[in-house]
Amino acid sequence: MLTTPPTLLPADETARLHSLHSYNIVESLQEDVFDELVALLANLFRLPIAYVGLMEADQLSFKAAYGVPRQPAHPRASSLCALVVRHSRVVVYQDLAEAPQNSLDASAIQNSLAYQVRFYAGAPLRMPDHRTIGTLCLAGPQPREFSPAEQQLLEATAEIVSHAIAVRSHCRNSLNDRRWLEIRTQARDELYALGALVRYLSARYGSSTPVPEEILQPVMRRLRDLRTILQDYD
Template identity: 45%
Template structure:
């Protein structure tokens, strides 16, 4: 079984500091993150999606689609630890045919014990490129997952990470910070919900879109850029007016 040091990236100390600064590890669920995992699952035609945050020795779940929010789990037992370790998209097309290594073997065994056969995860990176968690998709059957699909998953993960940073800065800024977060959060939630509604319509009309057609991926990329612009506008408001000085470096680097 791997020891935790084997699962820790070289910047583990800085990564954990960034996670603590985000002040989201033990926060309540928020609808905007629930909408993002729902959109991710519907877009890629997979039954399970979740946002996970990786602490020193355990993983904590911020949002989940397709199953109840899981309790915290040991770091070595989750494939998300591989995403944080490598700080890139990690893909297992078919866990039943994957040769386990000492590093990922326990996590593969745990996934198979829960009837998972497919896994892909993208890192949630701060502005300083620290991977504090993952946006993941899980399925019971093997499947392909193209480079373009991976790019869109990364874009979704970027939206999640940008929201986490903006949330942190809003909630640590006096005066209008909390109200501003609620306003931006609700705007983004509504936009993501409309994209989820679109995906439900496409699936109902055309059936499961696996692999996701290129024109649908291009559409999603464009709409996600619009979402990112909403977040950027929210960040600019803080930078130009009531921003807490401790948040300035994080927002200026996005």
């Protein structure tokens, strides 16, 4: 296995890994709430690929993926998600083919281009202890502008994914898998409703990119309902 260069590691790497492993979610089975969420994002942003990635010491594992099969882990050093975790902030490449490369991102950019990925946007999964355990990402084969409003919505959705992971862990640690199933079902049903809203708004306002505010604002408001389902249990 390739070792991740120290320059790609955040200052809190040891504590970050401890946080990740405390949630017992790496290599877990697929769960519909995460699958539905990445499907919603791909449709909302008109992109073919969306996924939830969990960053281990030397590899990126996938909790959920849309547009590609659920893949085996990728080497951390060749993943753009490593930069999201390194900086604990949103990272956007509107056109990887035109992006200047440096010692931190050259390998990841070249690897992405080899897979015909030209656009990438990733937001950190920042947990209640403020550690970044992974990413919520969008990708596509064409260059694409990504507006500040789109970035805000991606960040808000990443916060919801982080909440869901924390709630899942809380329920499972208290031996209350039934409660997690109930919460997961409520959240999944809310995502179904959000998907219907996105389809309606897209039919009304068109499928241009960046996604217009007329679509983003109602979706952002509806995300508050999803957050409410989770907020009492994290």
